[in-house]
Amino acid sequence: MLPVWRWGDGPTTMKILHVVGARPNYMKVAPLMSEMGARPQEFEQVLVHTGQHYDRNMSDSFFEQLAMPEPDEFLNVGSGSHAEQTARVMLTFEPVLSKHRPDWVFVVGDVNSTLACALVCAKLGIAVAHVEAGLRSRDMTMPEEINRLLTDQIADLLFTPSRDADQNLRREGISPDKIHFVGNVMIDSLTHMLPAALQLPVLSDFGLCRRGYVLATFHRPSNVDDPVKLRELLFALKAIAGEFPVVFPVHPRTRQRIASLGREFSEDGLRLSEPLGYLQFLALLNSAAAVLTDSGGVQEEATFLNVPCLTVRTSTERPITISKGTNRLVANNRVAIAKAFVEAISEPRQNGNHPELWDGRTAERIVYAMLNTAHPERRSAGLPQRQLVKVD
Numbered sequence: 550m551l552p553v554w555r556w557g558d559g560p561t562t563m564k565i566l567h568v569v570g571a572r573p574n575y576m577k578v579a580p581l582m583s584e585m586g587a588r589p590q591e592f593e594q595v596l597v598h599t600g601q602h603y604d605r606n607m608s609d610s611f612f613e614q615l616a617m618p619e620p621d622e623f624l625n626v627g628s629g630s631h632a633e634q635t636a637r638v639m640l641t642f643e644p645v646l647s648k649h650r651p652d653w654v655f656v657v658g659d660v661n662s663t664l665a666c667a668l669v670c671a672k673l674g675i676a677v678a679h680v681e682a683g684l685r686s687r688d689m690t691m692p693e694e695i696n697r698l699l700t701d702q703i704a705d706l707l708f709t710p711s712r713d714a715d716q717n718l719r720r721e722g723i724s725p726d727k728i729h730f731v732g733n734v735m736i737d738s739l740t741h742m743l744p745a746a747l748q749l750p751v752l753s754d755f756g757l758c759r760r761g762y763v764l765a766t767f768h769r770p771s772n773v774d775d776p777v778k779l780r781e782l783l784f785a786l787k788a789i790a791g792e793f794p795v796v797f798p799v800h801p802r803t804r805q806r807i808a809s810l811g812r813e814f815s816e817d818g819l820r821l822s823e824p825l826g827y828l829q830f831l832a833l834l835n836s837a838a839a840v841l842t843d844s845g846g847v848q849e850e851a852t853f854l855n856v857p858c859l860t861v862r863t864s865t866e867r868p869i870t871i872s873k874g875t876n877r878l879v880a881n882n883r884v885a886i887a888k889a890f891v892e893a894i895s896e897p898r899q900n901g902n903h904p905e906l907w908d909g910r911t912a913e914r915i916v917y918a919m920l921n922t923a924h925p926e927r928r929s930a931g932l933p934q935r936q937l938v939k940v941d
Contacts, residue, residue, distance in 0.1 A: 563919065564593045566651035569620070570601035570638070570662025572611055573846045576827065577657040577680055579615040580737035580912035591920060595649050599638050599662040600625040610826040614745075615738065621649075631661060631692050638665035646673060653678055653919070656700065657734075659693040659845075659866075664700050671703040680734055680915065682707035683714025684845075684866040693845075697866070706922065708915050710734070710849075711869045711904060731914040732906030735846055736853055739831065740909035746831040755796060755820065755833075763789055763890075764837040765797040766830075771881075772843050772861060773803045778881045780810060782861065783819075785886035786841070790818035793838055798825045839893055841886070848876045853907055855900055857893035859886065873904045 565585060567578050578596070585592040598620035612619070622645050626637040638661065646654075646669065654670045656663045657680040670677045682701050686694050701707055701718060709715050710733040718728050752758065765786055773779050786795050799807070799821050807821075825833070834840060834850055839857040842848065848867050851858035852874025859879050870876035875898075879889040906914075 562593050563591060563653065564595070564649070564651045565919075566595045566597060566646070566649055566654045568597050568599065568642075568654065568656050568662060568666045570599040570660045571658075573844075574657050574660065574662075575611045575615055575617060576738040576846070577734045578655070579617050580734055580741070581655065581680070581915060582617060584912040584916045588916065592916075595622070595651060596620045597622045597624065597642070597645055597666075599642070599666070600627060601634060601638065601660055601662045614742065614827050626662075635661045635665045638662050639669050642666050642669050643673070646670070646675060651675065653705075655680060656704075657681055659684070659697045659700070661692070661696060664696040667700045667703055676705045677703065678706040678708065678915075678919075679704040680708045681710055683709040683711075683716075683718045683728070685714075685717045686864040686866040688864045691864075694866070706918070708734075708911075708918070710907075710911075711867075713868060729914075729918045730906070731918065732908060732911040733849060733904070734911040734915070735849055736907045737909050737912050738827075739850055739853060742828060742831060743835065746828040747835065749828060749832050751829050751832040752836060755794075755822075757794060757796070757833075757836075759836040760838045762794040762796060762837060764833050764840045765795055766840070766842045766844055766847055767797075767861070768800055768803060769843040769862070773806050776806075776810065779806055781882050782886075783807065783810075785883040787818050788883060788887050789841075789890055794820060796820045796822060796833060798822045798830065800824055839890060841890075848874075849907075851875055853903060855898050855902075857896070857898075859889050859893060861886065869904050873902060 567582060569575055569578050582594055585594055596618060600623055624638065624641040626634060626641060642665065653676045654666060655678045656667050667677050679700050682704065684697055688694055701723065705727065707718060707723065707728050708731045709728060712730060715728055715730050719725060767773055767782065772782055786797065789795055797819055834856060835854050837856055839859065840847060840851050841859045841861060843861050845867055848858055848860055848865060848870040852870040855875060858876040860876055861879055861881050863878065865878060877889060877893065879885050
């Protein structure tokens with residue numbers, strides 16, 4: 550166990566404001582709120598949902614399954630262009646900071662809300678901690694890459710999931726004092742929730758057997774907004790469905806894109822479903838023969854669960870999922886995907902080769918780092934740092 554500490558003299562509570570903007574953020578914030586919630590003498594917490602991606606039914610399901618509290622503030626920014634969405638988050642987030650006056654704001658991942666909230670904090674002199682810092686795809690056409698780069702430049706603490714992320718930050722001139730290698734906080738949620746997920750009758754509900762089907766999930770505009778690329782992707786999935794059932798939970802927007810193809814494409818052979826809750830998706834991923842995706846988080850989850858993963862992208866900000874895991878990049882065309890799929894399911898699985906510190910205890914390490922960080926108000930006022938006292 551990590552040592553338990555408490556503050557000695559001086560103020561005893563650090564006020565933390567957590568920001569979520571999209572569903573992948575929930576799995577990163579839930580372990581942090583749980584770990585800090587176990588230390589009410591040290592932490593007071595506020596949860597803000599920007600509403601960047603929000604579907605009430607799906608969001609309520611995720612919040613319930615992850616045992617997260619209802620957001621204290623909901624900004625309801627909705628969809629729009631990247632510039633519109635970022636601007637709306639900034640405009641609506643500033644009054645929230647004035648109202649709650651946090652000591653630290655925690656932003657996670659790389660969505661527009663991450664950058665927007667970090668920018669507002671930087672302008673107001675409020676300390677920012679970035680969880681999942683330092684990831685780089687080197688693809689500047691990805692909006693997420695812009696968000697990652699800029700957020701890391703203005704954050705006060707950077708919590709990284711892998712050693713390559715540390716190296717990226719140092720190369721960009723960020724002080725090593727700000728960088729903390731803590732592991733992957735999404736794996737905290739996975740390890741905590743997997744036993745419950747495996748109790749669900751998801752396989753029987755879909756009429757599937759373990760390792761007897763393929764899971765697919767796609768949402769990036771580069772794959773689903775271009776009719777040519779979407780057509781290639783769908784026909785690749787139909788080819789695979791000739792050998793394995795393919796379960797494809799489809800976002801409503803992607804379903805519209807598929808429908809726009811008209812009679813040129815039919816759903817025969819594919820099992821297109823509504824979006825799934827976290828536990829249901831985790832259960833399906835755990836027992837799949839393989840997963841095809843363009844999601845960053847799914848690459849990580851598949852690596853931990855030792856499920857062959859084909860990422861239909863030209864780059865990944867998570868190279869450790871390739872060097873230490875089951876992931877491989879593949880071009881978006883039916884021939885390349887079919888070839889990579891055969892190779893992936895033919896290779897023997899290597900159990901237990903998890904990346905360093907992907908052990909379900911990342912939130913503990915983040916909290917430990919925070920307890921060794923000066924309270925911002927005392928730091929800015931030039932007051933002595935409080936002493937930490939070890940609890941037996």
